[in-house]
Amino acid sequence: MAEEFLAKLFEQVKNNLGDTLNAIGSEDVTWVALAGYGLSQLLVSLIYVVLFVGGYLLVMTILSAIAGARRAQSAAFAHLRTTLRYLTGLTLLLAVLAQFGAGPGFLGAVAKAGFMALGFFVAWLVLKRILQEAMSRYKADLSIRQLVNNLLSVLLSTFATITILAQFGFDVLSIVAGLGIVGIAVGFAAQSTLSNFIAGITLLIERPFRIGDWVNINGQDGKVVKIALRTTWLRTRDNIFTMIPNDSVASSDIVNFSAEGITRLNFIVGIAYKESVEKAREVILPVLLAHKEVLHDKSLEPRVRLENLGASSVDLKIQIWITQDNLDVQPRIIGELREQVKNALDAAGIEIPFPHLQVHIDGAMGLQPLLEPLHPAQQNIERAD
Numbered sequence: 001m002a003e004e005f006l007a008k009l010f011e012q013v014k015n016n017l018g019d020t021l022n023a024i025g026s027e028d029v030t031w032v033a034l035a036g037y038g039l040s041q042l043l044v045s046l047i048y049v050v051l052f053v054g055g056y057l058l059v060m061t062i063l064s065a066i067a068g069a070r071r072a073q074s075a076a077f078a079h080l081r082t083t084l085r086y087l088t089g090l091t092l093l094l095a096v097l098a099q100f101g102a103g104p105g106f107l108g109a110v111a112k113a114g115f116m117a118l119g120f121f122v123a124w125l126v127l128k129r130i131l132q133e134a135m136s137r138y139k140a141d142l143s144i145r146q147l148v149n150n151l152l153s154v155l156l157s158t159f160a161t162i163t164i165l166a167q168f169g170f171d172v173l174s175i176v177a178g179l180g181i182v183g184i185a186v187g188f189a190a191q192s193t194l195s196n197f198i199a200g201i202t203l204l205i206e207r208p209f210r211i212g213d214w215v216n217i218n219g220q221d222g223k224v225v226k227i228a229l230r231t232t233w234l235r236t237r238d239n240i241f242t243m244i245p246n247d248s249v250a251s252s253d254i255v256n257f258s259a260e261g262i263t264r265l266n267f268i269v270g271i272a273y274k275e276s277v278e279k280a281r282e283v284i285l286p287v288l289l290a291h292k293e294v295l296h297d298k299s300l301e302p303r304v305r306l307e308n309l310g311a312s313s314v315d316l317k318i319q320i321w322i323t324q325d326n327l328d329v330q331p332r333i334i335g336e337l338r339e340q341v342k343n344a345l346d347a348a349g350i351e352i353p354f355p356h357l358q359v360h361i362d363g364a365m366g367l368q369p370l371l372e373p374l375h376p377a378q379q380n381i382e383r384a385d
Helices: 002-023 031-071 075-099 104-137 142-167 172-189 191-206 246-250 277-290 324-347 365-371 376-384
Strands: 214-217 220-227 231-235 241-245 254-256 263-271 303-309 314-322
Touching: 031 075, 075 104, 104 142, 142 191, 191 220, 191 231, 191 246, 214 231, 214 324, 220 241, 231 246, 241 246, 263 277, 263 324, 277 303, 277 314, 277 324, 314 324
Parallel strands: none
Antiparallel strands: 214 220, 214 254, 220 231, 231 241, 263 314, 303 314
């Protein structure tokens, strides 16, 4: 039953393909001739592939031997390798297309488009190098460099696409006009994306923060690792990446911890009311000065100040300065200092209090049956009196 079904299916497919060949004027073509033609073209194309790939490998081997091992690892040699690889692929494509009967007009269009694409690639490399050197000379911010590189890539890609399409007979003006209409429609449909794009450009121009800065955006602390045209990427201290839309970033309050280079850290330590603030300060300051991440400059010395007289403790505010590089480990520094300060206060016999409650009950005769088992001696004295 299954064999009969497969035989009928194969016969139907064969008849349909035969009718298709007859419709396009290939009545005299047989299946054997068609299969032989296809196999011969594939075989010749495979020979072309072997020849061109072998020639490319031979040329690269010779160039590598001439340049030497050190120069062969340079960026210029890598660009040369990419160019030769591209030209080899383009030539191979033209040979295969000609083998399968492509006309001279089409082959010429493919060749022109290929060389134009190569020209745009070379122009992109040259312009990118020039812009990088200029921005390095003027010490442009990394975010500005990223914006310029992205705009250059988008512009050259657009011009390259339009130029290549023109080689194949497409009406470029009609395409541009159509893209303009489509762009208007897309603009209404993607207002949020465009808003983020514009906000991204605004952030790169105003520069409220730079790549590598520690910031707080919408209550989220993190290190800026990337400023894209649509989102801003933050990395938290837990190594979690957060992508925030630029529109939200531009409209929110931004706190930049790295803007001035150094940052002051504050934390509170409480001591009992009976203890001396001056003595506690003398115990705490050597601990702060001994920590390797705490700055010791004259204007940035650690300080211990009386912050508040709390309900159960005298609150001392400890202030230290750290460098921008240590913002990554800010929680670790505060944790180490809290532990070391506690150990130093304990060693000095200075009490660190905690909230507690004392209840005094006067004349509560109803509680006497409950209190007698707890204080039997006191009860006996009272009865003797």
